[in-house]
Amino acid sequence: MALKKAMIIIDKGKGKKETVDVLFNPNEYTLTSGNQYRWKKIPGLSYPIGQFISGESSTLSMDMFFDTYEKGTDVRNFTKKIVGLLDIEKELHAPPVCQFVWGSLNFKGVVEKVTSKFTMFLESGIPVRATLNVTFKSWYTKKEQLQHIPRHSADRTKQRMLNQGEELWMIAAEEYDDPGKWREIARANGIDNPRKLQGGRKITVPRLE
Structure with missing residues (x-):
């Protein structure tokens, strides 16, 4: 053929x-x-x-x-x-x-x-x-x-402990599959300077609307 x-x-x-x-x-x-x-x-x-x-x-x-x-x-x-x-x-x-x-x-x-x-x-x-x-x-x-990427966004508010050396963009990537959503976490926790975070701090991960 x-x-x-x-x-x-x-x-x-x-x-x-x-x-x-x-x-x-x-x-x-x-x-x-x-x-x-x-x-x-x-x-x-x-x-x-x-x-x-x-x-x-x-x-x-x-x-x-x-x-x-x-x-x-x-x-x-x-x-x-x-x-x-x-x-x-x-x-x-x-x-x-x-x-x-x-x-x-x-x-x-x-x-x-x-x-x-x-x-x-x-x-x-x-x-x-x-x-x-x-x-x-x-x-x-x-x-x-x-349409071709299945994603699971956070559907409820969570709390987690910030590990030493961990940054907000890492949490956003893990929870939302989007590191750019770190601002949502910063806003929910009243964080003005995300570069000055201490390990062991309790962080609220807000539900995305």
């Missing part, structure tokens, strides 16, 4: 979509994912304490091959469709979000970088063979991300 052609589906805005077929399927592609952590050194401990901050955008990178030598036409007529994904779409006021679809792979993102290498030319100087190194970066709205 013939291998299905890869394609790029482009969101043009206002419900409009455009499909660009890749001239030749890539020989390989690379998917990269990662997380961002904050590391805090605690006196007396052998290793720093890690706190998850957020995930990082995944990237999809590959080489796309284009060849129009037999037809004798300008290969840039094909490559410009890929390079053009870096341009601002007038309906969106930003480069378009697109999907790279090939078999079971469906990667949604924006084109972050394209490097064009032209390797064959007609006598007139017109390029007829090119390789594009393309990097897509994942792109999801806040709503889309929250």
Whole structure:
């Protein structure tokens, strides 16, 4: 069975979509994912304490091959469709979000970088063979991300003891899955300077509305 052609589906805005077929399927592609952590050194401990901050955008990178030598036409007529994904779409006021679809792979993102290498030319100087190194970066709205991340926020007021070296952002991350909510804890406990806290203090963890 013939291998299905890869394609790029482009969101043009206002419900409009455009499909660009890749001239030749890539020989390989690379998917990269990662997380961002904050590391805090605690006196007396052998290793720093890690706190998850957020995930990082995944990237999809590959080489796309284009060849129009037999037809004798300008290969840039094909490559410009890929390079053009870096341009601002007038309906969106930003480069378009697109999907790279090939078999079971469906990667949604924006084109972050394209490097064009032209390797064959007609006598007139017109390029007829090119390789594009393309990097897509994942792109999801806040709503889309929250739909895929199960979170459990504190649904009742709690009290806990502050450990030596522990900070409010650590408690917020543990209780709310959001280190940025440390201000809610500071407000509930009348804490003006969260950097000057003594271990052993009783802390109220308020219920989030």
